[in-house]
Amino acid sequence: MGSFSFFLQKVINSPGNCEHLSVGALSRAVKTMRGYSTLTVYLYIQVSVCLRTVDSFIERPAYIIPESPVIALGSQLRASCILNDSFIKENKVDANQIFWNLKGIRVSEDNYHTVNSTVSNVTLNMSSVGNAFLTCNVQLNEDQVITVFGIQIKIGLPPEKPKNLSCITYHRKNMTCSWNPGNSTYLPTSYQFKLSIAPDNLKSYQLPNDVNNSYAILFPNIHYFVFNTIWVEVKNDLGNATSDSIQLDPVDVIKPDPPVITSVQQIKNMSTVLSVKWEKPSVPATYKLKYILRYKIVGSQKWMQVPPEDTDTRKESFSIQELKPFTEYAFTIRCKRNDETGYWSDWSLEKIGKTPEAKPLRGPPIWRTIENLDSSKRTICIMWKELEMSDANGIILKYKMTIKKKSSMNIKKIETKKLEYNITLSDGEYEITLSASNSAGDSPNEILILPAVTESAFLPVQNVSTYPQDGQLMVEWKSPGSAVSGYVIEWCEESIKDSCSEPLYWQTAQKAASKVFLKDNIMPFKRYKITIYPMYSGRPGAPRSNLAYLQQDRPASGPLVHLKHVGKKEVKLMWSEIPVNEQRGFITHYTIFYRSCTANETSLSIVVDAMCQEHELTSLKGNTLYVVRVMASTVKGGTNSSEVNFTTLSYAKGEIEAIVVPICLSFLLITVVTILFCFNKRHLIKKYIWPNVPDPANSRVVEWSPSTGNLIQNNLGPKEPMHPDGFISDVTIIEADVDDEKYLSNEDEIKQLTSLKKEKSTSEEHSSGIGGSSCMSSPRQSVSDSDSESAQNTTSTVQYSTVLVSSPGYRCQQPSAQAFARSESTQPLLENEEKADEHAYGNFGSCSSEVKRQYFKQHASIEETNLNEPHPNEAEILGDTNEDNSFRLNQMEVSDQNSDLKGFCPTVDTFQSSNNQTVVKLEFLGFRAGLETDQQSYMPQAVKHNSYMPQSK
Numbered sequence: 001m002g003s004f005s006f007f008l009q010k011v012i013n014s015p016g017n018c019e020h021l022s023v024g025a026l027s028r029a030v031k032t033m034r035g036y037s038t039l040t041v042y043l044y045i046q047v048s049v050c051l052r053t054v055d056s057f058i059e060r061p062a063y064i065i066p067e068s069p070v071i072a073l074g075s076q077l078r079a080s081c082i083l084n085d086s087f088i089k090e091n092k093v094d095a096n097q098i099f100w101n102l103k104g105i106r107v108s109e110d111n112y113h114t115v116n117s118t119v120s121n122v123t124l125n126m127s128s129v130g131n132a133f134l135t136c137n138v139q140l141n142e143d144q145v146i147t148v149f150g151i152q153i154k155i156g157l158p159p160e161k162p163k164n165l166s167c168i169t170y171h172r173k174n175m176t177c178s179w180n181p182g183n184s185t186y187l188p189t190s191y192q193f194k195l196s197i198a199p200d201n202l203k204s205y206q207l208p209n210d211v212n213n214s215y216a217i218l219f220p221n222i223h224y225f226v227f228n229t230i231w232v233e234v235k236n237d238l239g240n241a242t243s244d245s246i247q248l249d250p251v252d253v254i255k256p257d258p259p260v261i262t263s264v265q266q267i268k269n270m271s272t273v274l275s276v277k278w279e280k281p282s283v284p285a286t287y288k289l290k291y292i293l294r295y296k297i298v299g300s301q302k303w304m305q306v307p308p309e310d311t312d313t314r315k316e317s318f319s320i321q322e323l324k325p326f327t328e329y330a331f332t333i334r335c336k337r338n339d340e341t342g343y344w345s346d347w348s349l350e351k352i353g354k355t356p357e358a359k360p361l362r363g364p365p366i367w368r369t370i371e372n373l374d375s376s377k378r379t380i381c382i383m384w385k386e387l388e389m390s391d392a393n394g395i396i397l398k399y400k401m402t403i404k405k406k407s408s409m410n411i412k413k414i415e416t417k418k419l420e421y422n423i424t425l426s427d428g429e430y431e432i433t434l435s436a437s438n439s440a441g442d443s444p445n446e447i448l449i450l451p452a453v454t455e456s457a458f459l460p461v462q463n464v465s466t467y468p469q470d471g472q473l474m475v476e477w478k479s480p481g482s483a484v485s486g487y488v489i490e491w492c493e494e495s496i497k498d499s500c501s502e503p504l505y506w507q508t509a510q511k512a513a514s515k516v517f518l519k520d521n522i523m524p525f526k527r528y529k530i531t532i533y534p535m536y537s538g539r540p541g542a543p544r545s546n547l548a549y550l551q552q553d554r555p556a557s558g559p560l561v562h563l564k565h566v567g568k569k570e571v572k573l574m575w576s577e578i579p580v581n582e583q584r585g586f587i588t589h590y591t592i593f594y595r596s597c598t599a600n601e602t603s604l605s606i607v608v609d610a611m612c613q614e615h616e617l618t619s620l621k622g623n624t625l626y627v628v629r630v631m632a633s634t635v636k637g638g639t640n641s642s643e644v645n646f647t648t649l650s651y652a653k654g655e656i657e658a659i660v661v662p663i664c665l666s667f668l669l670i671t672v673v674t675i676l677f678c679f680n681k682r683h684l685i686k687k688y689i690w691p692n693v694p695d696p697a698n699s700r701v702v703e704w705s706p707s708t709g710n711l712i713q714n715n716l717g718p719k720e721p722m723h724p725d726g727f728i729s730d731v732t733i734i735e736a737d738v739d740d741e742k743y744l745s746n747e748d749e750i751k752q753l754t755s756l757k758k759e760k761s762t763s764e765e766h767s768s769g770i771g772g773s774s775c776m777s778s779p780r781q782s783v784s785d786s787d788s789e790s791a792q793n794t795t796s797t798v799q800y801s802t803v804l805v806s807s808p809g810y811r812c813q814q815p816s817a818q819a820f821a822r823s824e825s826t827q828p829l830l831e832n833e834e835k836a837d838e839h840a841y842g843n844f845g846s847c848s849s850e851v852k853r854q855y856f857k858q859h860a861s862i863e864e865t866n867l868n869e870p871h872p873n874e875a876e877i878l879g880d881t882n883e884d885n886s887f888r889l890n891q892m893e894v895s896d897q898n899s900d901l902k903g904f905c906p907t908v909d910t911f912q913s914s915n916n917q918t919v920v921k922l923e924f925l926g927f928r929a930g931l932e933t934d935q936q937s938y939m940p941q942a943v944k945h946n947s948y949m950p951q952s953k
Helices: 002-013 025-031 036-057 086-089 655-680 684-687 748-766 785-790 831-841
Strands: 061-064 069-074 077-083 100-101 112-114 119-125 130-139 147-157 163-170 173-180 190-198 201-208 214-218 230-234 239-242 245-246 259-268 272-278 289-297 304-306 317-320 326-337 352-354 366-371 376-385 398-403 411-416 420-423 431-436 446-450 462-467 474-476 486-493 506-511 515-517 528-538 544-548 562-566 571-576 589-596 604-609 614-617 625-634 637-640 644-647 732-737 798-801 819-823 853-859 909-911 918-921
Touching: 025 589, 061 130, 077 086, 077 130, 077 147, 100 112, 100 119, 119 130, 147 366, 163 245, 190 259, 259 326, 272 326, 272 352, 289 317, 304 352, 366 431, 366 446, 376 446, 398 420, 411 420, 462 528, 462 544, 474 528, 474 544, 486 785, 562 625, 562 644, 571 625, 589 614, 604 614, 655 732
Parallel strands: 061 147, 069 147
Antiparallel strands: 061 077, 077 119, 100 130, 112 119, 130 147, 163 173, 173 214, 190 201, 190 230, 230 239, 230 245, 259 272, 272 317, 289 304, 289 326, 326 352, 366 376, 376 420, 398 411, 398 431, 431 446, 462 474, 474 515, 486 506, 486 528, 528 544, 562 571, 571 614, 589 604, 589 625, 625 637, 625 644, 732 853, 798 819, 909 918
8 A cells, every 4th residue: 555655645646637647657556555445546546637637627717715705793904916928918908907806787887906917806795694606807808798706605603502412311212412403504513422431431423414503322322320411512614613511310300201191990880080090101210200191171272280298199090079079071181200209291092980979969940931921821931041061060861840839729830851841820929840850860959030010010120231242242230139040041033023933042150240242143234132131039020121133234225215205305214224134234314315416426425314304405495306315324334225316306395385375365356346337337247248239129110000000008018019920000201301300309400301311422331220211220339328228128239120011102102001029139231131131121111212311200100209298198290291302311320428429319399280180300319318218229120021230340
């Protein structure tokens, strides 16, 4: 091996390359080596040297000093980049063109400077741990950059001193020591565990690379009953550290294995005692142990512990007392050296044991429901709950119940396995007792008093309140007094207002309780009616109820909205209450949203109390379409109803009446005033609307007797016909020349005749009077008072009459007879009929072309009279038989209304003729003086035979 070492040194120190390793040299080395392993090492070294030689052939453009630095966190690094001369000459660059990059980020120029044309120095502050790559770069031109060299920098911390070194001995397994290594160094760090039994017996154990806080020495290398000195050394590239040393005997730091519980047994006739047995762990022979035994009810988290002084004996069993009957318990145990050295063992595995049965501690809770409370036959449902396991002390086999009426010796006994019993009882007071039975015996009796119907209930609880808490519903109340022995709380779901749905839930509370959680059957968003009964030694007091929700939400649906009344500026809304099962909470208020349907109209809202179910919106616009909805709200939010549309009225209630009634009253007032005015002005109105037409029946012509020539003296009234058949036997007509002035008394009469001739020629076409006279062509109202009074008795119709002549006609006419006929027709005279009549008859007696004045001649002699006398029989009308010297009066119009027409019809004047006949001259006064003044008369007209011709208007 000496020749090999010499050869290896020669090769390593040779400045040459691989060509110095000749085949001869290798053969000489092989001859010198002994064994295969030596050859392997030799070949590895030669290959490494060759690679180093090859690397020397590649000329580097630059290099950095130091090449692989390790830097402590927070310190500075100074590095230099040295350019190769050949690189400088070839690329025509210098150190001024060098720049540095750290972790790919360019270093600021303030951190480096150029020493000369080949060297650039940089100074860096290391502020983060880990590995960083530093490169030296050269800017060849504007577009070309070359990295000439790079190094890896390791940044970390020096190792800290290990602390809290301790050891635990696991008997016949190992001794494990552990410590606190401190903060990480971020660098490769080595740990060595040192153990010394004697100064000349030091052992060092290198820890694996991934372990830095513990080391275990296996059992054969553990030395009991000898002090061992132990410490830890740690080092890395930045430094090293050594922990404090400890001295210990491995037997003093033993942690024994946990004992093993072998059995848990019952003790006969002792329902509250269990015996626990165990085995101790393996420990050195001289090792004495003590134990801790603990137990708990299965399912509970609370452990109960037997004191160590009660189990520090050599016994390996223990009896635990004061346990609950018929209850499962879990037991576990641990141990430790009794001199307090070493460590407690871990807890053993749990062992389960169960105590035997005992009599139930108390009777089951009992309650009742009553139907037909005020009836003499009450239906009672007696119900009770199962006992808790802690109270039952075993399996309940049956229930025993007795029912006894007060002041009665009859007792009804019931045994059942059910939890309720139905019975019908009278209205008296009853005492109900209930007990539970198991294999060990019967429980004490639980008593419930059923009061009589007429008995008053005891005081109720006060200030009942309910609220959710920790996901449960809390019920709180105030006790009514010290006589209370307990409480019964019952509740049911209220699906309909003031009505509970089945089933009914209930529970009891102790005397001292003032609040309690409802245990079960409570769901969110459901309304519950909760009732509390104080119990007075089994007798229920008066109930006190409250409504509650475990959790509230917004209503499932909105209210149903109706319109109760719609006015002009107001509307009355009414909505139904949301069903209880859809409210999902207490309704706090209602909000009414409404808006008109006009464009850009904002919605208005009104908040209404939850107790209200109707509201009147005011200040609305008339004849406007509105949209309204109602939102019902709880503490969690609100739900809207469906929208309802309505249109306000154009007129408010009473507004139309306020308009119509005044109008009607005004119309009525105007009507009354008009009627009164018309009544006061009836003469003037009648003058223009209903003119008086003379009644021919009242004419004195009808009283003319052709046989006697005198007016007929009879007792008939003025309207009664003189002949039943309406005929007059004879009429004598006399004529007088208009120019004959012997018949005229004065110049005024001559002027009147002259004016008559002129008017006759213009009105002849429209005349329809007797003989064509114009006296009847237009009816006129008399201006005299007597005529006005008589006009009120006439009808509104215009009556017409016809004169039928029976004697030989006058002049060219040949009438067969004279007769008067009345017509009630109101038909106006048609123009063609009027012309036809004129054509047929012409002017009565129109054969003569001269204008004549017509007179009526009466053959009978009567005494003369003036027309101014009151009675018509006192005047005599005489006619001259001289037809040639007479003229015809074709038309005569009688007018009582207009005084300007005076003289239009002739007045009556008497004079003597040659044959001693009295001749009456007729002036145009409508025969007013010659006819009866108290009756209206009508002048007959000469028309066709047996026909009527209406007067022209």
